[in-house]
Amino acid sequence: MAPDRQQQLASMREELDALGDARGRADLDGAMSGFLGSEWADHQDPVTALAEQLTDDLTSALAELGTAPAQLAGVVATFTLQDDASARLRPFADGSGLVMVSDAVLTAADVYAAAAAGSLARLAEGGVLRRLWRAAGAHRRGAFARDPQVLTGLLRYYHVHQRVYGLSGKLGVRVGGDGGQIRTLLNVQAARFVFGHELAHHVLGHGRAVSGFSPDERLPVCSAAQQQELDADLLAHRASVRALERDLASVPQLAELAGLIAVLGSLTAMLALHSTERALFVRCGNTHPPAGDRAARLLARLSDRHQQFAAMLLGSLLPVTEQACAYRPDATPFDPALPGRVRELETPHPAAYLAKIGALDTLLCRPTGWLVQVLADADPEGAPQLGTGARQAADGEAEQALLTWGLAPALAARTADPGQALTFHTLYSRLRTAMTAAGMPTEQRLALPLAAARLVEDTLRATG
Structure with a gap:
């Protein structure tokens, strides 16, 4: 069931060495050294540790929301390298269940989290008046990010690596100030929402938890399958909010943003799933409703303040997501000059490598x-x-x-x-x-x- 993470680590090192990515290899080795010297070292690997922590957080949060502990006692949740679904629940006749979430969802979520974190950090700076002024300006532009097309490039770079090499290749994004902490929180909240959605299907007795949608299908609002997806989204969001409130109880500068960060974490998860299922899958990838449909139903149940900020994020990121998933002549392939043009971006790769990624993306279009x-x-x-x-x-x-x-x-x-x-x-x-x-x-x-x-x-x- 669980992937061989040691073999995965060895393969990643081999691939980085083959690409001549000395910095990437050093970063990977440094991250592993940090993990082995941390409180999490008793776990098999960082990904397994994260999955176990997410399960514990959500089980506790769901219990506080009224879920009987026995309902989740037989559920195991894990990240997987399998490529037959982005995230799914596999129920068993004895009442137990297996939640499997693809690694690709976690890495895609970080692309979105990095893009949103800088904007959120700028909104969080200063006093209330300054935040409101920035928010009003973002609302007039209909976007959080100053240049949404940068995200298109980030996503297309990532998608090419996944489609061609089967690797989670990403451009580095520097996020200063509180942005780094916000990026981490968005990643954690996105992962909580994805795991929580599948756990919610189990708690709510939704059986196989198949999507209410197939590609290009729109079900009536009253359909049972669509309602199940909405119910699972709402319970997952409530559980992720509760878990974040506990995390931020001792961090006053971020505690006031807990509700907003939780909303944006859930939306980040929806966008990452949408991107993964449409850009990386040829068939059977659409196991969840489109991000725009899910977000609209979730936003309708939020406070006005959270609706406004969430709408700003979607105003930037949803159209960009659709553009980044398109492989046709009118699409915009990855621009190799992007890292040199945007100071927040970094890459250890030479210009020739970036040009190759751009050429491959162009071929795909x-x-x-x-x-x-x-x-x-x-x-x-x-x-x-x-x-x-x-x-x-x-x-x-x-x-x-x-x-x-x-x-x-x-x-x-x-x-x-x-x-x-x-x-x-x-x-x-x-x-x-x-x-x-x-x-x-x-x-x-x-x-x-x-x-x-x-x-x-x-x-x-x-x-x-």
Whole structure:
């Protein structure tokens, strides 16, 4: 059930070394040294420690809100490397349950938390009049962040690393003053909300806790499934608020912002799930309602003051999230010049590496005709498999294209099976393995399988 974190750590170190990221390797080793010297060292690893602490916090908070301890006694919650769902509850006949949350949700949440923390810290500075003046200015602009397009770049950089390399690559974001503490709080609150939502499904007896939505589906407001999602959101939010109130009881400078931080933490979780499920999954990723729908229902039950601030955050981040999840010709790919243009951003990577990420993102946004042509042009003389498969993919014959490109029949059928979860990275990896085995030259093994994966992605998504 639990992932092998030691193997994951070794793989991360190998990948950082392969990329020449000495600073990233040093940061990783430093973080692990800090963990081993902390009070959490008795736990297996930092991620397991966080999952156990979140479970304890939420179990205690839910008990204070009236949940009988026996209802959660048989529930285990953990982060997972599995890629078949972003977050889910698996109930068992004996009344126990297993909550599994993908690591990708946690790392995506930090991208949003970093973007929001600086703005929140600026609003928190000074007295009440100064905060109100800043809030009014943010409201007039319809945004918290001064440059929402920076978040688009942060997300697209992250998405490319996940889609192509299966790694949580992120640009560094410097957040000064109270921003660092607020960033941590938003991350913790986002994680609490995600775990709390799945625990709430269990407490409320929602069975398998499937979403009330499928891609492009809108259920009537009175539908039972939609109401279950709303009920789980509300209970999760109440539990996360209660847990944060305990955390901040001895921190006066932040205690007055507890309610707001809890709301923004819940919204951060919704956005991170939305981003993860739409950008990283080809199929079966939409296990939760769209962030905008969830947020609207939650905001309707908040105080006017919290509604205003939460609406400011959504006014910035929701449109940016949609833009960052789009892979089509009118999308805006990652700009390699972004880290040099924005002083709060930092990266250990040279310009050539950033340019490669930008080029990969640009390829993912190319039109169908361009992708077909680039594959056809790469065919060796007398062996038109790449071009033939590309034309099949463009015609909507996804499984036949996969077979033409070299996937074994059983693997092609599983990849095309609408009942099987599939991430883009898994799709790309299968194609790259098949094309490499067929003798594809080394210099083509990055871009051409990526073009092929992008060609079949939309067809596979539509049939899922």
